[in-house]
Amino acid sequence: MPAIGFVVIGRNEGERLRRCISSILEQSWALQRSTGADSSPARDEGIAAHPIVYVDSGSTDGSVEFVRSAGCEVIALDDAVAFTAARARNTGLKHLVQKFPHVEWVQFVDGDCLMQPGWLSKSSAFLSVNPEVAIVCGRRREVYPQKSIYNALCDMEWDTPVGEAKACGGDFLARRTALESVNAFNPNMIAGEEPEMCFRLRKENWKIWRIADEMTSHDAAMTSFRQFYLRNIRAGFAYAERCAMHATKKNPYCVREVASICLWACVIPLLALIFSVLSPLASLLLLAAYPAIVLRIFLKRIKLRYSLRRSFVYSILIPLAKFPQFLGVLRYAASRLSGRRTAIIEYK
Structure with missing residues (x-):
């Protein structure tokens, strides 16, 4: 050996x-x-x-x-x-x-x-x-x-x-x-x-x-929720950085992850806010995507034989994590534009 x-x-x-x-x-x-x-x-x-x-x-x-x-x-x-x-x-x-x-x-x-x-x-x-x-x-x-x-x-x-x-x-x-x-x-x-x-x-x-x-x-x-929040800011930053470093047309590395973060934490809430004035029903339909994704994740966890409690917790926290992850994406974008290096993001 x-x-x-x-x-x-x-x-x-x-x-x-x-x-x-x-x-x-x-x-x-x-x-x-x-x-x-x-x-x-x-x-x-x-x-x-x-x-x-x-x-x-x-x-x-x-x-x-x-x-x-x-x-x-x-x-x-x-x-x-x-x-x-x-x-x-x-x-x-x-x-x-x-x-x-x-x-x-x-x-x-x-x-x-x-x-x-x-x-x-x-x-x-x-x-x-x-x-x-x-x-x-x-x-x-x-x-x-x-x-x-x-x-x-x-x-x-x-x-x-x-x-x-x-x-x-x-x-x-x-x-x-x-x-x-x-x-x-x-x-x-x-x-x-x-x-x-x-x-x-x-x-x-x-x-x-x-x-x-x-x-x-x-x-x-x-x-604590604060630790969860900081950990996901760091995760969003990491996704954005890896995407910027390696993503190409042939190999869209981390593009899907960054796109998902932006969709759930920015695009859907922004569109729902706009449609709340133009068409309240359309706004509600957009917001219905959140309970739908929670249900989808929950059923998938159950299929993998996790307990009801753990599956429920997981299905709630995963979509919720998109919001601090989006802040991480923004933090990476800001550091890239300013040329300044971001300090390490610690959660404990």
């Missing part, structure tokens, strides 16, 4: 980061044992069986000190340059390759996630027999979906179809050579950097694959 290394990123993750590092150490040792190597001495001394690089983006909660005490390589990003997840991952990958040049596969993990038992052995086995696959990802679950409707929404969003995929999230196992062939992440992107990189990988005939196995659990800690 090719050598594996880890890149972990975080900022003020606190106890979540401690659990994250512990889960990586445990799975690293488990993978080492599965290859027939004796990892007990390293484990007893608190040493990882595989190299781990942690990249910190300005934490003030002792994250750097803790990870260093766990025997990991630690890089604290210079705050003179804007923090982004893409910049952090690129920095971690570069350091990993320079210090551990034998590493061929890289597992990326966000600092608010826990790696699930068995993931490394299953994802490694998949990459071993599928040389055309650049990235393999699995099921990411929300740790506390019952704490808020917003956490539950995250959990449902991550339940993506198994098989060849167009993109992945922040946790995945990748071939180093594939990442290097496209210069990995775009460090200037404040969001949506994973699907953008996957787009470039697919253009180079690499494949992205989602397998059915459990990969990580994630603590979104999203308990």
Whole structure:
């Protein structure tokens, strides 16, 4: 099996980061044992069986000190340059390759996630027999979906179809050579950097694959509408940026998503407002599109065997998210016209 290394990123993750590092150490040792190597001495001394690089983006909660005490390589990003997840991952990958040049596969993990038992052995086995696959990802679950409707929404969003995929999230196992062939992440992107990189990988005939196995659990800690609102502003910004970067007539990348955002959050409300004066009935018919789309989404969720409560919540929040997403689209347009870079949009 090719050598594996880890890149972990975080900022003020606190106890979540401690659990994250512990889960990586445990799975690293488990993978080492599965290859027939004796990892007990390293484990007893608190040493990882595989190299781990942690990249910190300005934490003030002792994250750097803790990870260093766990025997990991630690890089604290210079705050003179804007923090982004893409910049952090690129920095971690570069350091990993320079210090551990034998590493061929890289597992990326966000600092608010826990790696699930068995993931490394299953994802490694998949990459071993599928040389055309650049990235393999699995099921990411929300740790506390019952704490808020917003956490539950995250959990449902991550339940993506198994098989060849167009993109992945922040946790995945990748071939180093594939990442290097496209210069990995775009460090200037404040969001949506994973699907953008996957787009470039697919253009180079690499494949992205989602397998059915459990990969990580994630603590979104999203308990307020404000967090939901900010998260979707960021999502709208990311859709607009990726569309502007890559959309062509032959490949309308993200055009459908941006068009949908503009339709539901701007065009229909504006037309309904105009017709409220010219033709009230036409205005009502336009507004009826909202309960219609809610019903459509609800029935689709039910068909996928989600509970009535979760299906209802999902069907309400997805159309509602279009409005802050539209603000994100406008924010990207404003930054593009002004030539000014937008600061990272954080929701927690």
